[in-house]
Amino acid sequence: MAVVSEHRCESKTRKWSDHDVFQPKRPIPRNLYLTFSLTGFFILLTAWVTVTAAHWIDPMFLPSPWSILQEGWRMAAGGELWEHTVASVTTILMGFALAAVVAVPLGILMGSFKFVEALVEPLGNFIRYLPVSAMIPLLILWLGIGRMEKVAVIFIGTFFQLIFLIADVSANIPRDLLESAYTLGARKRDVVWRVLIPAAMPGIFDNLRMTLGWAWTYLIVAELVSAQRGLGYMILQSMRGLNTEAIFVGLGVIGFLGLVTDQSFKLLTRVLLPWSEKAGY
C-alpha cells in the first residue's frame, strides 16, 4: 500500500508555479499587477514620444506629450481652461441632478408597481431609443444655445436610461426580503420605505455612477454643435485654430474629471452605504 501511494505522489502531473501568469484566471501578486499596469502606460508613452521625436508624424496631427503639457500649463495660467471646465461641470451637475431627482423615485415606483410600469414603460422605451443628438436641433429651437439647452440634452439623455436601470434594480429585490417584512408585521408602506428603498440603494448608486459617465458624452456633443463656452466648445475652437495641443488638453481634462467623479462616487458609496458589499473592504 505504501508503495502505491508513494507512486501516486510522484505522478507526472506538472506542478503549477505560484506566479504562472499564463494560467487563465489565476490571480497574480499585487506588485506584479501594478507593474503590468504601469508597463501599459509606459509602452503607449514611449511609442508616442518616439514617433513625435523622430518626426514621423506631423506635429499638427500628433503633438509631443511635452508640448501638450506646456500648452495645458499655458491655458491653465491664462484662466481659459478653468472657465471652460467650470462651465462644463456646472452644466453636467445641473442636468444630471435634475435627472436623478426625478428618475430615482419614478424608477423605484416602476419596478415596484405594475401599474406605474405600464404607464411609463412603453412611452419611455420610445423616447429612450431616440438618440439625444437627434433632438439637439429641436432643443436649440426651443431653448436657444445657452446652458438650458445643454441641461435639457443631459436630462433627456440620462433620465430615460436611469428610470429603466433603477426600475430593474428595484424589481430585482428578492421577494423573500419583502415577504419577511410582512411576517414581521410590516404594512405595505413600511415594506416600501424600510425594506425596498434601502435594499435598492447600492444598485441605484452604481447606476448613477455609470450614467454620469454617459452625461459627459451628451454634453460634449451638445457643446460641439453649438456653444459659447465649455470643454467641447474649447476643443472645437482649437481644431479651427489648428491648435492640436489644446485638443489633447481638452481630452485629458475630460478623462481626468471622469476619473475623479468615478472615485468620488465610490467614496460616497463607502461613506453612505458602509453596509453594502459595494463599499468594499
Added chain:
Amino acid sequence: MAEKKLIIENVSKVFHTPGGHPIEALTDVNAYVEEGEFVTIVGTSGCGKSTLLRIVAGLDAPSGGRILLDGREVGGPGADRGMVFQSYTLYEWLTVYDNIAFGMRLRGASPSEIHDKVRFLIDKVGLAGFDDVYPRFLSGGMKQRVAIARAMANDPKILLLDEPFGALDAQTRTIMQELLLQVAEEQKITVLFVTHDIDEAIFLGDAVYVMSFRPGTIKEEVKIDVPHPRDHEVRTSPFFTEIKRRITQSIREETLKAVEASDASARGLSRRGRSWLARLFG
C-alpha cells in the same frame, strides 16, 4: 390533551400555469400543531410543503380550506406568525441588533423593552458581541440565527421555518438544529418546521407529517416519543433509526414519483427540439 394552537383544515392549492394544465399543488391537507409543540413536515422536493407553509404564513391564499390560529381564521401575513426563510433575508443595511429589533420597532415598542428583548435573544442564539455587525460579515449559520431571533422578537404565537438550514453545510446544520431545539424547549414556543431532511425532521419534531408528491397531502403522521431535552446522542439511538427507516421508505416512494414526473416533463420539452441558436453553437 393540549390545546390545538394551529389547525390546517382541508387546505388545497391549485396553480394556474399560463397555457398549461392547472397544477394541483395541495389537496385536502389536514394537520394541527398543539400549544408548545414542535411539528415538522417532511417531503420530497416539489411536494408543496413550502407552499403549505406560505399559506399558513398568509403569504399565499389557499384555493380551498382554511387556517385557524387560536381558533381564528388567518387572512394575510402578520407578526403573530414569525417566519424564517431558506434564503438569507436579513436586512443588509441594519446591524444584527437592528435586524432583531425590526418587528418591535414597527409595532412601536418602548426602547427599553426593545433593548431587553434584543439583548436577551442575541445571547440566546449565541451571538453576544455581534450587536453592531452588518449581516454581510456573518457566516450563513450566524445569519440564520439572527433570522430566528428576529422572528422570535415579536413573540409570535407560532414560529414558521421553511428549510432554514438548507443552505448550510452538514456540520453547521446539526449544530443549528441543536441550538433551535434548545431555544424552543426553553422558551416553550410553538413551531412548524418544513424540511426535506428526514434526520432533521425526526430530531426536531414531536410529530412528523410526511407529505406525498402531487397532489401534495399528508401521507402519514408519526409521533416522535423522545423526551426533551434531546441531545445529539438521540440521532444514533435504535428508536430513532427505526423511525428513520420507516419514514425513508415512505418518502422514497414519493421521490420516485417526483423523479418520474420530472423525467416526463423533460421528455416533453426535449421533443420540442433544439433551437436554431443551440444548433448554431454545436
